[in-house]
Each structure stands twice: as structure tokens, then as C-alpha cells.
Amino acid sequence: MVRIFIGVAWPYANGPLHLGHVAGSLLPPDIFARYHRMQGNDVLMVSGSDEHGTPITVKAEEEGLTPRQVVDHWHKRHVDALDALSIDFDLFTRTSTKHHEKWVHTIFQGLQDEGYIEERVMNQPYDPEAERFLPDRYVEGTCPHCAFDEARGDQCDACGKTLDANELIDPRSTLNPDAEIEFRETTHAFFLLSKLQNRLEAWFNDEEHPWRGNVERFTQNWLEEGLQDRPVTRDIEWGLPWIDNDPTYEGKRIYVWFEAFSGYFTASVQWAKETQGDKNAWKPFWEESYDGEATRHYYFLAKDNIPFHTILWPGILMAYSDARESKGQPRLRLPYDVPANEYLNLSGEQFSKSRGVGIWVHEILERFETDAVRYYLAANLPETRDADWTWEDFLSKVNGELVAAYGNFAHRALTLTQTNFGHVPDPGPTTAADQRIQETIQTLHETVTDHLENARFKPPIRAIMELAREGNRYIDQEAPWQIEDKERLATVLFHCLSVVRALAILTAPFLPNSAQKLWQMLGEPGTVHDASWDQVQAGPTPRTNLPEPNPLFQKLDEDEVLNLANQDDPDSSQDEEPKEDATMITFDDFQAIDLRVGTVTNVEDHPDADKLYVLNVDIGEEERQLVAGLKEHVPQDELEGLRCIVVANLEPATIRGVESQGMLLAAEDGDLVAPLTTTQEIREGSEVH
């Protein structure tokens, strides 16, 4: 027996789950967990909704809701989506629970007790007009090293040097370029990651890690660059308060990324208490040398999360373990493997909540069977590089492989047996061909096991399909529908059912619902998920009665799928929640905006930005220069000469060195951007109401 802890990256609670999340971090651990359970190992798989941080606040403001309402809503949606996908967590919780807060505080208290937390006064850029501190990267100024005048607060793009915002000469806010920036002192708690450099390096270099290349490279780079101490509090409102009631930290919150990781641990404790009725049940999974049993920790995530899980989280665990040790408590385990995936794209485009590119989980599962979706995702996982979801390929793989090769093989074997015997027949003497098919099952079992042990999921599902094809070959060669000798017929069908049974077990981690359905059609008792993985090679039991077989999968309707492909704008209204009443403005507010008709007289590329045009627009009494982010959406010749609507009294802003004196209005729906115009020719400078 081996104990397997599986941590799954916490989905953020500000929007729906899409297939990118599923392929990147959700489906692989579910397959992995199901496999290990069938191996008889103890598995604990946890995750939850990540519910704190600025983006939640922003979302709440957008929708006129409270942050609490936003996270409640999306957490519930996450839970429903996971259920629909048959992704079974031992616990899928959330970071806004009291339990989580309490344990995060325990962890941070431990870090503080051990001297890993240091209070530092930072001189942070502050925008007095907006009354807020500015993150470094929203500050620009002149680089002290190379005099480049658009260096950012965290790095200078010209010379590549890393900077502090307060080193900049003439700093300004990119959010509000005219504001006088002040530097105000603000105190933050820092996690002294640098103190762990040697220990993390030793852990990285000395331990045997089965890490994938991408994970190793990322981690190596970080370590070589030298670990920086990181602030663990922020000047924001939505998040967990600091550990004690120290007034220094009033109005500050624990930085989300630190706190969300801790969820791996806090959720395990919560699982023990709430679902096991044993508040110590988490210990076998987490405490080092709890007993002699091998225990391994896996973290599943997409590539953007790698260093957080191979450096920062292990760092926190080391530091907190020091604190536990000081109190005579056992240390906690560090990650064993971090099987990070690349991204799944949608026909070449990245899934993106903000741009509305995506296929939402709840939407696709309304139309298609869970296992069909799981099959295509598993067969197309971005394990070694980005992969593409295309509807054509979805159609072809589901109909051609899942339904036609696998489903059909099971169905023909079962119906033949049903017609001829009604139960699992007794096999007679074995021929070379029979022998060969049995060997194929065995080889396949070994191959699939080997891949799964190494946390690889795409090769094994493909290998399993190969077994179905072998089954089809066998049945075709033996042609049981032509066999007259009853004993030989029984033998052939018995071997066919052996393959079917092996397929039910082998597919169980990947396709849990159809595997179970197949299990029942084989007349097997209980659930396939309780079957032992090693039973793959045991054949069916002769004389087991067989129920009436039904096709295992439904074919996808070609037109329906291809229609979806054509829509290609899956961001239409139904994805988003119906908008709550937007904040009302007064008529006077509206009147304050001076909208004018103008004509675009000239369009040029911005000299120093990929997405921007510099436009000249005649608005009657004057000509304005505007900077507009339309380059990716609207071709230059469509803009030239266009009659447009301009916000004429917007205060000027300098955007990457070019002044913009107003704003050109355009309607936006995902990637579709349409500049506004008038239906009739009308004089430049006309007001718009």
C-alpha cells in the first residue's frame, strides 16, 4: 500500500470553469486518483475555490455585488461543474471558510515564530488622488541605469535590469499619468524565502524527482536567479487578515497566492475533521515518517503555476515544518511530483475568460456525455506541449475511436454472447490466436500501469484504444458468427469477453461512467471502481448471467457538433450570468461626457506597442490625436476616413510615449470589435446625446 496525496490547483472563483482548466489541472488528477484507488492505495485528493484577491473585488464592482456574493456564486458553480464531470474530490472546499483562516494563521504564526517573517517598511508608490498604493508594475519612470524613460517599476525593458519603483527618476502612474506620485511608507510582512535558498536547492538537486522537463527547467531557472524575499501582505481589502491584531497590518490582507497554497494542507485537516470524523486522519498523509508506509505528494496544475509549487509552497512547508518541529510535532511532507501540463487551446486560441474564448464545462455537458468529453480531453491532453481542442477532431475521435472502435467492440461481443449463450460461456482448449489476445491484454495492462505510475495520461488512453482494436481484429479473424462447433464458439466469445472485461477495468479511471455501465453488462457484481486493478488479467467468470446489452455510447450528431464549430463565438450571453442591475448613473453624469462626431484622417501604428494605433481625428473645430487599442481587431484601411464617435473631454493620457487626446468608441464582444459610426453623413463636431 502506498499513500497518495493529490493537490489540485485551486480554481479561482471569479468565473466559470472551462475546458482549459479541465485538461490542464482537473482531469489528470481524477484519473490518477481513481487509478490509485483501484490499486488499493490510500488516496486523498483535495482542492477548492480560491476566493480572495483583487480580481474578485473587481468582478464584484463590475456586477454591483459584494465579493462574498461573487465567490458564493462561483464556488457553487465550480462544485456543480466538477460533479457533472465526474471529478471526485475527497474534499473540494473554499478559502473563505473560518477553518481555512484559522489554519493559515497557524501556519503563518509558525513562520513568524521561526524567524521566517520579517516586517519591512516599503516605500511604495502611492497615488493620492485615487488614494491607493500602486503595484510596482503600474509605475513607470526613467531608468537609473540606462536613462530609458519608460522603465517599469519592477524592470527596465531597455536594459533588462530589475528595479525597485523608488529607484525610478520621475515616476508616474500608468493608470493615471498626470497624478503626482508620492512614495509612502507602508509596512508589510515578508517571507524570507532567501533563507531557504540552500535547503530548497538541496531538496531540488538531491532528492529523486520524476519531474517532467518543463517543471525542472522552470524551477532550475528560479533557483539560479536567486530566491527573493516576498511580501506576504498587501494593501487590499478582500482577503484574510494578518495573524494577530497588530495595528500595523490594519487594512492589509494576506497575499492570496500564499494563502491559497496553504489550502492544500488546511483542506486535508478539514477533510479529516468533517468527513472522516477523525481529526487526526490527515496525519498519515502529511506527517513525515508517520509509519513505515510510502507516501507521495502530487500536485496537478498548468504551467503558469510551476514555480509556485516547486519553490514557494515547498518553502512554506519547510519553514512551517521547522515550527512544528520546535513544538515536537512531526515535519510535513514536500511535493514528490508536480505533473504540470501545458495549455489546451481552442482551435489555436487560448481559452480566456476575459476575451470570452472558451468552452464552458456546464455548457458542453448539457449536450454531450461526460465520458465523451473526458475521452477527447484525455486523448488530447497538453502533456508535453500546448494542444488544441477542435470540434472536428472531437467529432472524429469520439465517433471514430470511442464509439466505433471501443463501444462497438464491446457491443458486438456482448450481443453475440447474449444471442448464443445468455451467459459467460465456458472456454475450451486455447489456440495460438487465443493465446495471443490474452498476451495482448497482459502487455496492455503493463503498459497502461507504467504510464499511470509516471503520471502520464495521454499515452495510456491511446494504448487502451489499441486493445479495443485488437479485440476487433480477433473477433473478425475468428468470425464467431460462422463457427458451428459450439465449444470453439464458446472459447472465442469467452476471450472476447476477457478483452471487454479488461477494457472495463482499464477505462475505469478515464471513463468512470461507461466503465461502470460495461461492468454491469458483464454481469459483474458491485462497481468497477472497487475492482482491483490487477484483475485486468482475470477473465470473466463462466456461467455468469448476462443482462440485455445496450450500446455503450451514443454517436455524436455530426451536424450538431459542426454547428458548434461554426458558432465559434462561445462567449455569447448565456455563458455569463445575467448581469445584475448595473450601477445607475445620473443624467448629469451622462451629460458630463462630451461625445462628438469625427472623421479619422490618418492611421499609423504606434511606434512602440503591438496592439495600438495612433489616429488623427477631425472633430470639427480641431484635430485630435488618439491612441486606440484596435490594431488586433480592426484593419487600418477600415479606419481611414471612418466617421466615428469620440469622447472629446476625456483627459489626455500618454500611452507608451504617445499622447492620446480622447477616446474612440467601439462596441466589443469578445474578439469582435466594431467602431461606432453614424447612419448618415453628419458634420464633424456634431454632438452626440
Added chain:
RNA sequence: GCCGGGGUGGCUCAGCCUGGUAAGAGCGCCGGACUCAUAAUCCGUAGGUCACGGGUUCGAAUCCCGUUCCCGGCACCA
């Protein structure tokens, strides 16, 4: 512009870390067989300068350098 990932038959992908009996799979195409099965299955043919150029090596899709194209992140979308 900076950083990262990638370019393998019509399509989707494997192989690349650990160079050599590997240039592979599925789909698609073309031809044939079969009829138990959801017009499903099986057999066979064709199809690739492994982006381009150079280097290392006895030998490179695989390692190194350069070029080019694509994608992503960041900058940026008043």
C-alpha cells in the same frame, strides 16, 4: 520590445531529456474483405527534405549556434 513554448505526412498528435534496427500512431484519402455489431469492423496501398541554414559526431527529428514563422505571458488597449 522583453521572457517562455513550439514548428514532424491533408488533420490531431507521439518520439527529442538518455543521438544509432523509428521516422511512428489514429483519423482522412484510395483499393479490397466481411456482415455479429450504433453503415460499425478488418486487410492493403499511397503520403513526410522531421521549418530553414550551419556546426558537433563515425552517425542527428533528437545536441549546439544562427535565421524564420506561429503561439502564450508581460509592456499596452482613456
